[in-house]
Each structure stands twice: as C-alpha cells, then as structure tokens.
Amino acid sequence: MNHIKDLERKSSAITLSDMELFIFPELLYSLVLANIMSPRIWLWQNDPWFAGFERMKPYRRIQRLKQYIMDHYVFNLDLHTWGMTEKEKELARFKDFINEDTLAQSNALFGYGGDKYYFDIDIRTHFGLDKFDVGVIPYWKTETVEAMDAFQYKPAYTTGAGECVSLAALYAAALFIVGRIPLKDIYLMGTPLHSQNFIDVEDGVLTNNRRLVTKNMWYNGTALSAQARRALENERVTIVGHETGIIHTTYQEATINPDVYAHFSSQLRSFLKADIDSSIFSNFLRHDRDFQKCFQMKWQIRNVDRYIRIERVFAYEHGSPFRINDNTREKLMGEIAQEEFQPAPIPGRIELNKLEDFVMQHRMDSMESDQIAGFKKLFPPDCKDTEIYFESLMAFANTHPRLPNPDDRTFISSQAPLGIHLDMNREEIIERLEDIRKENAMADMAFYAYRDLNRTEHNPFIFAAMERNPVSIEACRSLEIEAVIVQIHEMPDESIYDDPGRLAQPDETWNFRRGDGIEKALLLANILRQRIPDEKIMIEISNDVIVLKKGNETHEFATHKEIGEHIWEM
Numbered sequence: 001m002n003h004i005k006d007l008e009r010k011s012s013a014i015t016l017s018d019m020e021l022f023i024f025p026e027l028l029y030s031l032v033l034a035n036i037m038s039p040r041i042w043l044w045q046n047d048p049w050f051a052g053f054e055r056m057k058p059y060r061r062i063q064r065l066k067q068y069i070m071d072h073y074v075f076n077l078d079l080h081t082w083g084m085t086e087k088e089k090e091l092a093r094f095k096d097f098i099n100e101d102t103l104a105q106s107n108a109l110f111g112y113g114g115d116k117y118y119f120d121i122d123i124r125t126h127f128g129l130d131k132f133d134v135g136v137i138p139y140w141k142t143e144t145v146e147a148m149d150a151f152q153y154k155p156a157y158t159t160g161a162g163e164c165v166s167l168a169a170l171y172a173a174a175l176f177i178v179g180r181i182p183l184k185d186i187y188l189m190g191t192p193l194h195s196q197n198f199i200d201v202e203d204g205v206l207t208n209n210r211r212l213v214t215k216n217m218w219y220n221g222t223a224l225s226a227q228a229r230r231a232l233e234n235e236r237v238t239i240v241g242h243e244t245g246i247i248h249t250t251y252q253e254a255t256i257n258p259d260v261y262a263h264f265s266s267q268l269r270s271f272l273k274a275d276i277d278s279s280i281f282s283n284f285l286r287h288d289r290d291f292q293k294c295f296q297m298k299w300q301i302r303n304v305d306r307y308i309r310i311e312r313v314f315a316y317e318h319g320s321p322f323r324i325n326d327n328t329r330e331k332l333m334g335e336i337a338q339e340e341f342q343p344a345p346i347p348g349r350i351e352l353n354k355l356e357d358f359v360m361q362h363r364m365d366s367m368e369s370d371q372i373a374g375f376k377k378l379f380p381p382d383c384k385d386t387e388i389y390f391e392s393l394m395a396f397a398n399t400h401p402r403l404p405n406p407d408d409r410t411f412i413s414s415q416a417p418l419g420i421h422l423d424m425n426r427e428e429i430i431e432r433l434e435d436i437r438k439e440n441a442m443a444d445m446a447f448y449a450y451r452d453l454n455r456t457e458h459n460p461f462i463f464a465a466m467e468r469n470p471v472s473i474e475a476c477r478s479l480e481i482e483a484v485i486v487q488i489h490e491m492p493d494e495s496i497y498d499d500p501g502r503l504a505q506p507d508e509t510w511n512f513r514r515g516d517g518i519e520k521a522l523l524l525a526n527i528l529r530q531r532i533p534d535e536k537i538m539i540e541i542s543n544d545v546i547v548l549k550k551g552n553e554t555h556e557f558a559t560h561k562e563i564g565e566h567i568w569e570m
Contacts, residue, residue, distance in 0.1 A: 004096075005096060005097070007459070007460055007463060008093065008097075009024050009027075009445070010445070010448050010456070010457070010460035011448075011460040011461070011463045011464040011467075011468075012024050012027060012464075013027050013030055013445040013446075013448035013449045013460075014448050014449065014451060014460060014461055014464040014505065015139075015141055015464045015468045015505065016031060016141055016142040016143075016144075016449060017082070017139050017140055017141045017142065017468070018140045018141075018142065018163075018165060019090060019094075019137075019140075021142065021165065021190065021239075022103075022190070022238065022239070023094050023097050023098060024097075024445075025190075025239045025241065025246045025248045025251070026241075026245075026246050026255075026441045026442045026445060027445055027449065028165070028169070028188055028190060028195075028239055028241045028246070029188065029241040029242075029243075029246065029442045030442050030443075030445035030446040030448070030449045031142060031144070031165075031169040031446075031449050032169045032172045032173050032188070032241075033418075033433060033442060033443065033446035033449070033450075034144055034446050034447075034449035034450040034451075035144060035145045035169055035170060035172075035173035035174075036173045036176060036177060036420070036426075036429060037426065037429065037430050037433070037446065037450050038144065038145050038146065038173075038450070039426065039498060039499075040145045040146060040149065040498075041145060041170075041173055041174050041177045041178065042177055042426050044068070044174065044177070044178050045177070045178055047068070049064065049067075049068055050064065050065075050068070050178060053178070053179075053180070054180075058179070058180075058181060058201045058202075059201060059202055059205070061178075061179045061180060061181075062175065062179055062181070062199065062201065062205060062212065063212065065171075065174055065175065065178055065179045066210070066211065066212045069167070069170065069171065069174070069210050070210050070211070071159075072159050072160055073148060073159060073160040073161055073162060073167065073170070073210060074151075074157070074159055074160075074161045074210075075161070075162070075163070075164070075167065075209045075210060076151065076161040076162060076163060077127075077140065077163045077164070079127070079128055079129070079138050080471070081141075081471070081511060082138070082139040082140060082141040082471060082507060083138070083139050083469075083470035083471040083474060083507065084132065084136050084137065084138055084139065084470060085136075085137060085138075085139055085468070085470065086135050086136060086137070087135045087136070087137050088135060090137070091103070098250065102250050139468065139470070140163060142162075142163065142165040142166050142169065143162045143163070143166040144166075144449065144450075144451070145170055145173070146496050146497050146498070146502075147162075147166075147496060147504075147508055147512075148160045148161060148162040148166055148170060149496070150496040150508070150511075150512040150514075151512075153512045153513060153514065154511060154512065154513075164194055164195045164196070164209055165190070165195040167195075167207070167209050167210060168188055168195040168196055168197050168207060169188075171197055171207045172186050172188060172197055175197075175199065176420075176422070180422055181199060181201065182421070182422060183242075183243040183418070183420055184242075184243060184260075185199060185200040185201060186198075186199055186200075186242075186243075187199075187200070187240060187241070187242050187264050187268075188239070188240065188241035188242070189237050189239070189240055189241075190237070190238050190239035190240075190241075191231045191232075191235040191236065191237055191238060192235055192236070192238060193231065193235060194230075194231035194235070196208050196209075196231065198264065198267070198268055198271070200263075200264070200267050203215040203270075203271060204267055204268070204270070204271035206218070206228065206271075208227075208228040211224070211228070213225065213228045215271050215274070218271070218272070218274075219274050219279075219280060219283050219396075219397070220283055220286070221282070221283035221284060221285070221286030221287035222286065222287075225287070226287055229399065232272065232399055232401050233395075233399055235402075236249060236402040236403075237249070237401060237402060237403045237404065238250075238404075239404075240256065240261065240264065240403065240404060241256075242256050242257075242260055242261075242264070243417075243418045243420070244256050244257035244260050244417065244418075245257065245412075245415065245442070246442075247261060247404045247406070247409060248404060249404045252408075252409060252410055253409070253410050253411075253412050254404070254406070254409040254410070254411050254412065255411075255412050255413075255415055255441075256411070257411075257413075258406060258411045261406055262406070265403055265406075268401055268403075269400075269401065272398065272399040272400075272401060273397070273398045273399075274397045274398070275397075276359060276393065276394075276397050277359055278325065278355075278356035278359060278360070279325040279326065280393075280396070280397055281325075281352065281355055281356060281359070281393075282323075282324045282325030282352070283325060283396075284392070284393050284396045284397075285310060285314070285352075286314055286317075286324075287396060288392060288396070289311070289314075291389050291392070292309075292310050292311040292314065293311070293349075294348075294349055294350060294379065294380075294389065295309075295310035295349055295350055295351075295352050296308060296309055296310055296345065296346045296349040296350070296351055296352070297310055297313055297324075297333075297351070297352050297353065298345075298351045298353050299333050299341065301338065301341065306341035306342065306343065307341060307342045307343075307344065307345050307346050307351075308336065308340050308341045308342065309346060309349070310349075310352060312336070312340050313332070313333070313336065316332060316335055316336050317332065320332060320335060322335065347380075348380050349380065350378055350379050350380055354378055355375075355378060358374075358375060358378060362375075372390070375390070376390060414439075415439055415440045415441065415442075416436040416439035416440045416443075417436075417440075418432075418433075418436070418440065418442070418443065419432055419436070420432060420433075433446060433447070434455070448460060448461075450502065451497060451502045451503055451504070452499065452501050452502050453501055453502070453503055453563045454501035454562075454563055454564075455501070458566065458568065461503065461505075462522075462568055462570055464505065465505050465506050465522050465525075465526060466525070466526055466529055466570050468505075469505055469506040469507040469510075469526050470507070471507040471510060471511060472506050472507050472509075472510035472523055472526055472527060473526065473527055473530045475510060476527050481527075481528070481531070484524070484527055485524065485555065488520050488523060488524055489520075491509070491513050491514050491515055491520065492513075492514040493514075493515075493516065493517065493558065493560075494514050494515070494516070495514070495515055495516040495519055495560075495561070496508060496512055496514065496515075500560065500561050500562035500563075501561070501562060501563055503516070503518060503519055503522070503561065503563075504516075504519045505522075506519075506522050506523040506525075506526040506527075509522070509523045510523055516559050516560055516561050517545075517546040517557030517558045517559035517560075517561075518539075518541060518546055518557070518559050518561050518563070520546075520557050521539050521546045521548045521555070521557050522539070524548060524555060525537050525539060525548060525570055528550055529570060532550070535550060535551060536550075536569060536570075537549070537550045537569070537570050538550075538567060538568065538569050538570075539567070539568040539570075540566075540567050541559070541563065541564070541565060541566045541567070541568070542565050543565070544558060544559055544560070545557075545558065545559070546558070546559050
C-alpha cells in the first residue's frame with residue numbers, strides 16, 4: 001500500500017465515519033478490538049448488575065447485558081453531532097479504492113436508496129438531508145465507547161449515546177468481556193443503512209441498535225420486530241466481520257475463514273426461516289394489517305358459535321398480557337366485550353380457525369401445488385388479495401439474506417489469527433494484538449481506532465484532526481478568535497480518554513466541552529487553520545506544557561497526557 005493510501009486508511013481508523021468503514025471494512029472489527037482494549041467495558045464487570053453472571057446460562061447473560069446497555073445508552077443519528085461533508089470531496093478521497101458507480105450501488109450516502117421500503121420514501125428526507133444541497137452528506141462518525149459515554153456531557157443527554165455501528169461494536173466487545181461469549185460466536189453485519197450483530201447462541205440472537213431480537217421475536221409481528229427486520233428484508237449485507245477476518249460485497253479478496261463464513265451463512269438463514277404454523281399465521285396478521293380485512297375469528301360463547309373481525313381481536317391485545325397466538329388466547333377472548341361478536345359468519349372473511357386446522361395437516365413450506373391450491377381455496381371470493389397474501393406470508397416466514405457471495409471470492413489465509421480468548425485479561429489481549437500487528441490488519445488498525453499515540457504514528461491523527469472535524473469550525477464561524485480562545489480555556493481540563501497516551505479529535509473536544517491541553521490546542525489549531533489556511537501552525541509538546549504557535553502569536557495549555565516531546569506542524 002502506497003503512502004497516500006496508507007495515510008487514508010490509518011486516518012480513517014481514527015475518524016471512523018460510516019463511509020470510511022465501507023471503504024476499509026477491516027476497520028469495523030478494529031473498532032471492536034479498540035473497545036476490548038478500553039478499560040471502560042472491563043469496569044462493567046464490577047457493577048452489581050452483573051453479580052452472579054458466572055452462574056447464568058449464555059442467553060440469560062446476554063439479556064442482562066442488553067438491559068444494561070438500554071439503561072446507559074440511547075440511539076443517536078442526528079446531522080449535527082459530527083457535521084457535514086461534501087460528496088465530491090469524499091469521492092475524490094476514495095477514487096483510488098473504489099469507483100463511484102460501485103459506491104453508489106452499495107452506500108446510502110452516495111446514491112443507494114434501498115429496496116422496497118426505502119424506495120417508497122425519499123431517503124434524504126427520511127434522514128433530514130433535504131434541508132441541504134444535494135451534494136452535502138453527513139459524516140456520521142462511529143464512536144468509541146469513551147465517545148459514547150461522553151454524550152452525557154452534551155445538552156439534552158443524561159446517558160451515553162451512539163449510532164448503529166457504535167452500538168454494534170459496543171455490543172460485540174461487551175458480549176466478549178462481560179457476557180463471556182467467545183469472539184468466534186459473534187458476527188458483525190453491515191448493510192448500506194444499518195449495522196447489527198448475529199450471535200451464534202441457541203437459535204441465534206440479533207443485536208439491533210440497543211435491543212436484542214431472538215428467533216421468536218423475529219416472527220412475533222410487533223412494530224419492534226418489523227423495525228428489526230427492515231434491514232435484512234430490504235437491503236443487501238455489504239460487510240460481514242468476524243475474528244477470522246472480513247468479507248465485503250464489492251471486494252474480490254476476503255480474509256474471513258471460508259468454513260466460518262459458511263457456518264455463519266447457514267446459521268443466519270436458519271434463524272430467518274420458520275415453519276408456517278398457526279402461530280405464524282397470527283403473527284403475520286399482526287405484522288401486516290392490510291390483510292386483516294380478510295379474516296375473522298370463530299369463538300364459542302356458552303357453547304354457541306360467535307364471530308368477530310380479526311382486527312378487533314388484535315385491538316384487544318394492546319395493553320393486555322394475552323395474545324391471540326399462544327396458550328393465552330382463551331383469556332384474551334374472555335376480555336373482549338360480547339357486543340363485539342356477531343351471531344353469523346361475516347361475509348367476505350375467512351375464519352382464521354380454518355387456516356389453523358389446514359396447517360395442522362400440511363407442512364406449508366413443503367406443500368405440493370395441489371395443496372397450495374387447496375390453501376388458496378379457503379379464501380372467500382370477496383378477498384381479492386389471496387395471491388399477494390400467500391406470497392407475503394411465505395416471505396414473512398422465510399427471509400433470504402443477500403450476503404456477499406463466497407463463490408466469486410478469493411479467500412486470503414495469510415493473516416495471523418487474533419488468538420483472543422475468554423481466559424485472557426485486558427493486558428494480555430493488548431500484548432497479543434501488539435505481537436500480531438504486522439500480520440493482521442484488523443489488529444494493527446485497532447491501535448489507531450484506540451487513539452493511542454504511544455503505539456501509532458502521529459501524522460494520521462493530526463491529518464484526521466485537520467481534515468475531518470467540521471463541527472467546531474462551523475460552531476465558531478461567527479465568533480472572533482479571541483472569544484473562541486476564551487471558550488476553549490474555560491472548558492474543564494479533562495480528556496474523555498482516560499489513558500495518558502490517548503487523545504480526542506477536535507470535534508469530540510468541542511462537542512463534549514472538555515479536553516486535555518493537547519486536545520484543546522488541536523481544537524484551536526483546527527479553527528485557525530480554516531481561517532488562515534496559508535499560515536503555518538506549530539504545536540510544541542514538552543512535558544506538561546503545550547505551546548501553539550501561529551506567526552507571532554503563542555497560546556499555552558497545560559497537559560496531563562504522556563506522549564513525549566514532539567513538534568507538530570500543520
């Protein structure tokens with residue numbers, strides 16, 4: 001890799017925007033490793049919430065971890081946190097890595113609109129981008145756990161926060177550290193508009209932003225499950241990440257172990273496929289209300305058949321612990337006011353009971369054509385959507401994930417295995433990652449994502465700081481520089497990163513209104529450089545004093561970081 005490409009990859013590991021993760025897919029797992037190296041998640045083990053974890057089964061541990069994340073983080077995908085950039089600028093950056101047409105087909109920021117659901121909405125309007133020129137796109141940077149925690153310092157936030165990739169990477173690291181789930185059982189999936197994980201435990205578990213989705217939940221027909229299903233139903237999977245490596249929808253070479261990828265593909269497809277039974281019928285009707293108009297329920301009241309529109313039954317589910325499709329049906333029907341029932345069958349509607357009886361006798365996912373015809377004959381002539389209903393039902397019960405095709409990939413097996421195990425402590429993991437950096441790109445880039453300037457070159461960090469931090473520049477545009485300097489000095493002298501060798505980027509310092517002296521100097525340099533681009537800026541780091549020089553001006557800051565003596569020019 002030449003110098004320019006190497007600088008782009010390393011600096012991208014620091015800024016970690018969604019578009020950069022698409023271009024350099026190994027960075028998706030590098031962020032997971034950076035979070036595993038962080039002391040923050042290891043401290044969760046001391047929280048009373050996780051007491052007795054060692055006695056719990058894996059699924060129970062995963063559920064407890066989910067509630068902890070729900071309590072401590074919210075989802076954030078606004079357009080203001082990390083600011084905006086320009087499509088043409090980013091295309092120029094990536095032209096040596098991927099062509100524009102390929103990028104537009106696979107990345108939401110460069111033209112991809114999704115399938116079905118996303119073609120029905122204006123994607124830019126959906127994300128609030130219609131307020132900007134068509135060439136403007138958001139940075140949507142992915143946060144480390146420290147940056148996620150630091151949202152508590154922003155107005156209107158009381159907890160941590162992060163976007164979908166941040167939450168997926170947080171989950172993966174926490175599942176390993178706290179949940180005691182081996183990395184071999186955790187798979188990261190990226191689509192053009194979403195990121196989630198598949199955990200190979202029991203029937204499988206999906207992470208979806210802060211929540212978890214089990215196989216039963218995938219098919220329960222609720223609004224939450226519909227939201228969770230959206231990405232895998234409507235989008236292709238562009239990246240799959242695993243401890244053994246990565247496979248990407250547009251890159252010929254894949255580093256993931258091919259046998260591991262085959263296992264993952266099989267397990268995910270099994271998760272997304274269900275036998276069609278009476279429970280699935282009801283769940284599907286709950287999921288897709290358009291078809292409820294074709295159904296009714298027959299129910300005996302004091303040994304007399306009565307009939308009720310199915311949408312009225314679902315209406316009674318709201319606020320009730322009882323459901324139409326499990327062993328609480330009788331209790332649910334008992335809650336319904338008798339005046340809701342009619343004495344005779346409702347014209348133009350099929351009895352849900354008849355479909356349930358039918359599937360008790362036939363396996364619908366393997367029915368012969370005559371059996372399918374028999375199923376369709378159960379629908380009354382007045383229901384015009386029989387064919388659409390059948391196809392939609394089959395799709396509901398069997399989602400076909402569009403994964404990267406392994407048949408046309410070259411699998412590269414030269415990289416060193418991560419070799420990270422549950423019996424290793426944090427220091428042993430960091431040491432292991434150090435040892436394999438030259439033979440494993442995910443491990444090498446993890447130290448850049450970790451922002452450790454004692455273990456990485458400084459130039460990529462400075463390059464990223466001066467090129468990809470628009471929020472602080474825009475926020476100070478109307479301020480005199482003297483007022484900017486006053487605001488920076490008034491910020492608490494504390495970094496969001498605990499380690500003495502780790503630094504925040506300028507927009508992190510600005511957003512969270514705090515920073516070490518080095519971070520404050522970088523923030524000021526970012527703003528000055530934009531205002532006076534032709535004038536050289538120097539930052540001299542010497543023990544506990546930072547001096548920023550611009551022409552005849554000097555600005556001093558105190559530092560508690562320990563990265564040695566350096567002179568940075570920008």
